[in-house]
Amino acid sequence: MEVTKICCIGAGYVGGPTMAVIAQKCPHIQVTVVDLNEQRIKDWNDPDTNNIPIYEPGLSEIVAEARGRNLFFSTEVEKAIDEAQVIFISVNTPTKTYGKGKGMAADLKYIELCARQIAKVAKENKIVVEKSTLPVRTAEAIKSILDNTGNGVQFQILSNPEFLAEGTAVTDLLNPDRILIGGDTTPEGEAAINALVDVYANWVSKDKILTTNVWSSELSKLTANAFLAQRISSINAMSELCEKTGADVSEVARAIGMDSRIGSKFLKASVGFGGSCFQKDILNLVYIAKSYGLNEVADYWEQVIIMNDHQKRRFSNKIVQTLYNTVADKKITFLGWAFKKDTNDTRESAAIYVADDLINEQAKISVYDPKVSRNKMLADLNYLESRSVEENNNAILAFDNPYDACKGSHAISILTEWDEFVAYDWQKIYDSMHKPAFLFDGRNILNAKELESIGFVYKGIGS
Numbered sequence: 001m002e003v004t005k006i007c008c009i010g011a012g013y014v015g016g017p018t019m020a021v022i023a024q025k026c027p028h029i030q031v032t033v034v035d036l037n038e039q040r041i042k043d044w045n046d047p048d049t050n051n052i053p054i055y056e057p058g059l060s061e062i063v064a065e066a067r068g069r070n071l072f073f074s075t076e077v078e079k080a081i082d083e084a085q086v087i088f089i090s091v092n093t094p095t096k097t098y099g100k101g102k103g104m105a106a107d108l109k110y111i112e113l114c115a116r117q118i119a120k121v122a123k124e125n126k127i128v129v130e131k132s133t134l135p136v137r138t139a140e141a142i143k144s145i146l147d148n149t150g151n152g153v154q155f156q157i158l159s160n161p162e163f164l165a166e167g168t169a170v171t172d173l174l175n176p177d178r179i180l181i182g183g184d185t186t187p188e189g190e191a192a193i194n195a196l197v198d199v200y201a202n203w204v205s206k207d208k209i210l211t212t213n214v215w216s217s218e219l220s221k222l223t224a225n226a227f228l229a230q231r232i233s234s235i236n237a238m239s240e241l242c243e244k245t246g247a248d249v250s251e252v253a254r255a256i257g258m259d260s261r262i263g264s265k266f267l268k269a270s271v272g273f274g275g276s277c278f279q280k281d282i283l284n285l286v287y288i289a290k291s292y293g294l295n296e297v298a299d300y301w302e303q304v305i306i307m308n309d310h311q312k313r314r315f316s317n318k319i320v321q322t323l324y325n326t327v328a329d330k331k332i333t334f335l336g337w338a339f340k341k342d343t344n345d346t347r348e349s350a351a352i353y354v355a356d357d358l359i360n361e362q363a364k365i366s367v368y369d370p371k372v373s374r375n376k377m378l379a380d381l382n383y384l385e386s387r388s389v390e391e392n393n394n395a396i397l398a399f400d401n402p403y404d405a406c407k408g409s410h411a412i413s414i415l416t417e418w419d420e421f422v423a424y425d426w427q428k429i430y431d432s433m434h435k436p437a438f439l440f441d442g443r444n445i446l447n448a449k450e451l452e453s454i455g456f457v458y459k460g461i462g463s
């Protein structure tokens with residue numbers, strides 16, 4: 001089967017960029033991305049592609065090239081489902097906030113709604129692709145809904161997890177390490193797998209397109225995120241030991257990373273990992289393991305989260321202790337609020353938790369982030385429900401200019417590794433601060449020696 005029409009449900013951080021790249025690389029395929037969120041679709045259709053709702057380097061150019069040609073953003077979900085041969089489900093799968101599995105399991109209500117809508121609308125055979133990250137064996141539930149509530153048409157369910165990282169989404173999509181496609185081992189399942197392989201083969205070499213059974217594919221996605229997050233928690237655990245022993249975590253990371261079995265990537269000690277997925281996916285893995293009675297497996301992976309929470313708390317504690325055990329009414333400046341550089345996404349950012357701890361200590365937080373608005377920062381804090389909206393409002397100031405944000409502060413904390421922070425005039429910043437001028441570098445991006453020679457009291461992670 002040659003695919004000519006694709007629909008993607010969910011125009012978020014994954015659906016938007018993924019479909020934009022498919023449309024760019026496959027001009028013969030019509031790609032329609034649909035979402036219930038009218039504002040989000042309106043923003044994707046903004047005549048100025050610099051205003052699309054997701055900031056990713058290189059994305060606005062791709063959208064400018066393909067939008068209106070073979071890439072469309074729409075709220076007409078049913079029409080797009082009806083017309084497409086292949087339907088990607090790319091909706092959010094957050095951690096459950098209620099009921100059984102609260103705080104651990106993935107909330108699959110949006111997935112189920114999609115399955116029911118597809119079943120209702122489809123009048124011809126369809127391939128349904130799980131693009132969202134899902135618990136292993138979700139395809140079974142989707143299939144049951146489709147087969148029992150549909151119009152008697154045939155559905156093939158594929159698992160095609162996404163491995164892009166935010167901030168590098170476009171390059172990750174253009175040059176993926178691998179594409180993973182899981183499907184049934186029946187002739188119909190294999191035909192569906194081949195149809196999707198052919199889509200990716202328009203720009204990805206076939207030796208990088210891996211096909212497996214559905215359950216391996218679903219579980220590989222959770223496993224990949226668990227392994228990646230585990231590396232960060234492992235190096236962060238070492239960072240605490242480094243601080244006690246005089247070892248330097250950057251030197252340790254370099255020394256172990258040169259072992260080709262370990263590898264050098266993903267070994268940067270930090271204030272703790274954030275982002276919408278690592279924590280959510282590990283909690284989900286822990287929940288799945290527990291539900292099979294595999295308590296040791298569950299405990300093993302849960303430790304990655306425990307370590308990460310500890311690392312964030314340790315960072316805020318260090319600020320308070322260093323500032324003579326009180327930050328009450330002191331101005332603490334945050335450089336960065338996003339969970340990593342080159343994204344406007346703040347979900348689970350370490351900055352939120354560090355700010356929350358410091359506000360509990362009655363600090364006044366000033367923030368400069370090149371891509372995050374004050375409304376977003378406030379929404380992040382309010383979501384924690386630690387105090388009233390008004391109290392959060394009084395505790396946070398946001399600036400458009402880093403020098404204004406730092407002026408008159410008692411301490412600066414680097415929470416995101418934006419490149420521009422390195423290039424600042426640190427002498428000018430030092431001159432405008434209270435003395436001693438403290439600098440807590442939660443990303444180890446600044447040159448400690450240079451800053452100390454200016455006069456800063458510099459504290460990095462793990463040295």
Ligand SMILES: NC(=O)C1=CN([C@@H]2O[C@H](COP(=O)(O)OP(=O)(O)OC[C@H]3O[C@@H](n4cnc5c(N)ncnc54)[C@H](O)[C@@H]3O)[C@@H](O)[C@H]2O)C=CC1
Nearest residue numbers: 010011012013014035036037090091092093110132133162
């Ligand atoms: N953010 C990331 O970098 C990555 C995310 N993932 C996974 O991809 C999935 C999506 O994540 P994001 O794109 O970040 O989420 P997101 O929250 O940015 O986007 C999801 C979109 O789906 C829409 N939606 C929900 N239910 C819908 C329905 N029934 N009909 C139409 N639209 C609906 C929402 O309005 C929202 O715009 C998650 O499972 C996540 O774990 C996987 C790899 C990377």
Ligand SMILES: O=C(O)[C@H]1O[C@H](OP(=O)(O)OP(=O)(O)OC[C@H]2O[C@@H](n3ccc(=O)[nH]c3=O)[C@H](O)[C@@H]2O)[C@H](O)[C@@H](O)[C@@H]1O
Nearest residue numbers: 162163164165166232266267268270273274275277339340
């Ligand atoms: O499933 C997902 O959502 C995605 O999750 C991560 O991507 P992402 O969260 O966008 O970004 P990462 O680059 O993985 O960074 C995650 C967090 O870890 C931190 N980090 C990363 C690397 C490192 O060495 N140290 C470190 O503290 C980052 O600053 C950030 O807060 C994975 O890298 C992607 O492969 C995956 O598709």
